[in-house]
Amino acid sequence: MTDRVAQLVDELHGLCRDVGRRIQVMEVCGTHTVAIFRTGIRSLLPANLRLVSGPGCPVCVTAQRHIDAALELAGRPGVILATYGDMLRVPGRSGSLERLRATGAQVQVVNSARTALDLARANPQSPVVFLGVGFETTAPATAATVLEADRDGVENFSVLMCHKLVVPAMQALLDAGDVPLDGFLAPGHVSVIIGAQAYQPIVAKHRRPVVVAGFEPEQIMRGLLALVRQVAEGRAAVENVYPGVVTADGNRVALELLRRVFVVADAPWRELGVIPQSGLELAAVYRRFDALQRFELALGEDEGHPLCRCGEVITGKAEPSECPAFATACDPLNPIGPCMVSSEGTCAAWYKYNRVQGPGAQRVPEGQR
């Protein structure tokens, strides 16, 4: 396998040399960001191929107003807030769920919406609010759980809906037009659900190649190679180098679940503002499971930290090292922005894999600038 990867690396270097100019591609998803660092692929890339991280880490794009709402709900007497573990440390205006838990709030880590529903069944006297975060990967599970809660009449269960859609965010980035991008490396796991064809509008409207790839080193290298080949040939198409796993049309059952339980709505993204038709809300028949409605809570506004540049980081406008707070005021112990909290956040990945030990010291391996 190593030989095959080495061969792909050689091929990529050759292609990038032929293109000559700088090529900038965005890996949309945090899982790709981390895999590219963890496997050392980043250190093997040609100097003129620049990878920028995109808005594909669900923790990083969750709006502060949603975290604030979660904190508010978890602080109410009797309420159990069930959340995926990596949301624990995300800072809201008044702290994080982890800190709130330390003061006695009932914040429970769960690995699925289903576990949150089990918690609701086991504690019928307590309202259980599930923090519904994630893209099309986790949204179908939330949908199935809402259906189950509806069927079984688990009325103490509700969801704080923060689910988001990947493609509208990619489109919003290109519409804004302030980051030069030659193409996208699209995430395998989201694509399993939505299907490779879901990226067709990006190709049609913006003429940028989109390549769907898996997360193994060889799969990532194949994805990058396919992207650069399209750039070299002046083509723009949706290409799937993860066949057998990702199909053109996606997972019909999961998509049907989403259609049945949710409606597409405008949604706030951390540091990006409201992106039209980029989020999911509960459809009218299931609205009674909406935590905001159940607890008569309105979302507030996001209040960005003056130093934090997470918004620029997740749109590829800035690298973490360009943020004045990176590894100085903001680190994984005291994260200011969500990109430093999530294990798949760009800043956390840079901090962990691309920084010399010692305060503020950094090293960027050759070929990455």
Added chain:
Amino acid sequence: MTAVKPGLGHDRIVIAHGGGGELMGRLIREHLLPPLRNERLAALTDSAVLPWPDGELVFTTDSYVVTPLEFPGGDIGRLAVAGTVNDLAVMGAEPVALSLGLILEEGLPLAVLDRIVASIAGAAREAGVEVVTGDTKVIERGAGTADSSRGLFINTAGVGRMRRGVQLGLRRVAVGDAILVNGPIAEHGLAVMSVRSGIEFESTLRSDVAPLNGLIRDILATGADVKFLRDATRGGIAGVLADICEASQRSVEIVEAQVPLSTTARHAAEMLGLDPLTVANEGKCIMVVAAGDAERVLAACRGNPLGRGAASIGRITDAAPPLVELITRVGGRRVVQRPYGEELPRIC
């Protein structure tokens, strides 16, 4: 110029303070060491070495709060014996006796207690130590939701006799030394996680929890030039390698393809978004050995059931600045850092 508003500081203990990472390091450095300051404590070794008539006495203590109490491959009792024995053994000591402090929560089924105490007895026999003193307290059941009950906590202290002529310490680490590990990593942490409430997944993973004093006895008996030993518990081997790098001011280079890791563990770690290098072990020891003696030590390891999967995983280099670097399977390089606290499984 506006003042830099730092991220939110901590004015209370959060779970990550106990994660064996950088956050715990700060807690110890800032809140525990200053008021208690003395030379032996400040060394922050696995055990304290005290002068004693006719040699040296090695003394350590550790507490165990794992949930669930029983997990694939072990339980809190076996963990308590192995953990304390290993802290003595990696100092070069032969463990002699343990204390056992039990904090029991009301409602704990006696059948569970019996199983755990039997496991303590079994692990102590395996390690050749005796539990010679103990204490029992009962606390009220934790308030809150039904599953907040924790059942039982254990504290063990242990004493051991320092072997004569054994000189272990980070100051002896030199450029060229080999870095060895006695078998596949990350299995304890992943096995416990696989049955932990809220994370559970199907897996054949089993904790590697085991007393390592027999293995370490075999290693030291070779007469090889062993420079440093440390059991890679919380923080994983990444934490130990960071300790070696920081204290010796030497770089550490690890070759990913040589680090023993089962396919099951690799997949489980991938699924949870965890770096296996940072996942806890309870029966794995990192050894720094003079390069010329590495094979001899590996042979001794492989002759013991707890070292059958031993491997040389890297070396000490003079690269500057001092860093722990990993040469990845595909030939890339990256930095390895101490995890900063409890590593959280990711969402998607």
